[in-house]
Amino acid sequence: MNLSRSTSLRDNRIELVRASWHELSISVSDVSLSDEGQYTCSLFTMPVKTSKAFLTVLGVPEKPQITGFTSPVMEGERMQLTCKTSGSKPAADIRWFKNDKEVKDVKYLKEEDANRKTFTVSSTLDFLADRSDDGAVVSCRVDHESLNSTPQIAMQVLEIHYTPLVKIISSNSWPEEGQSIILTCESKGKPVPEPVLWTKDGGELPDPERMVVNGRVLSISFLNKTDNGTYRCEAKNPIGRNSTEYVLIVHDVFNTLLPTTVIPSPTTATVTTTVALTTSTTTSATAISTRDPNALAGQTGPDHALIGGIVAVVVFVTLCSIILLGRYLARHKGTYLTNEAKGAEDAPDADTAIINAEGSQVNAEEKKEYFI
Secondary structure (H helix, E strand, O other): EEEEEEOOOOOOEEEEEEEEOOOOEEEEOOOHHOOEEEEEEEEEEOOEEEEEEEEEEEEEOOEEEEEEOOOOEEEEOOOEEEEEEEEOOOOOOEEEEOOOOOOOOOOEEEEEEEOOOEEEEEEEEEEEOOOOHHHOEEEEEOOOOOOOOOOEEEEEEEEEEEEEEEEEOOOOOOEEEEOOOEEEEEEEOOOEEEEEEEEEEOOOOOOOOEEEEEEOOEEEEOOOHHOOEEEEEEEEOOOEEEEEEEEEEEOOOOOEEEOEEOOOOOOOEEEEEEEEOOOOEEEEEEEEEEOOOOOOOOOOOOOOHHHHHHHHHHHHHHHHHHHHHHHHHHHHHHHHHHHHHHOOOOOOHHHHHHHHHHHHHHHHHHHOOOOO
């Protein structure tokens, strides 16, 4: 029995493992691409029997490398990162990730190596640098069947420089006269912004004794209407500067009604009420009223709405009565005058009308009517 390739197996890396009339086994160490090819096993019998097998050698891709990154990168600049690996057979696959999230929009290039057996693969990631990318981890992963499900990975941490982002936070959402307020200027940038600058209405703070700046914090005590205005916080770093504004409106003190205190007495009931008036300074007034001793202890006064309703009803009924009486009297008087002239309206001439009218008067003596 003999085992051979197209050339004789004369290599120290090839070792005979088992030899018998039924089996012949060899092992090849430190396998290289040159070991790929057809192997033939021959059994010298009459006739000679042979069996053939083809050995395929996989090209393991080299560890990938990321190029094209220069630190730091300014916000808004275009970045082109290239991941490259060589020696893969067949060609390896390259995938990009940013913070463990795969990036799909990439360019892929495959080239054959000089030995005409392996491949060099490269992939390019192209994007605009943004402040949200600062500190992000960009990784290039190479997948290949020779890696036994353990991909090779190259990583690059991004460093993006950007102008400050400024925000003002107020400690009091409804500032009133006499109160205090604290304005905090939050600024985030890279490099870290310098100490912030506070201004009011485009100029310096007018009252340094009440308006105290401590780092990024502006404290204003004993607020009054003169503190109304626009407060600006400005931050800058070597990349640029940025600012934001806060409009301060100092409100009047809220109206405050204190509880009513009732002092019981066997003969009198005195109710004392204290009311805080809304002015630029705190003032108060005390109202004292003395009521009927027989009044109930929590009663505050007559129901004016009820009294007004009763008066309105009385006035309405009176007016209706007067109107009805007037109409009655008018109709009664008209009827009397008509009966008095009864019989004269059908007379052919004036004389006959007078006679008829006189006759009516005679008949009327029998039945006299009195009108009062």
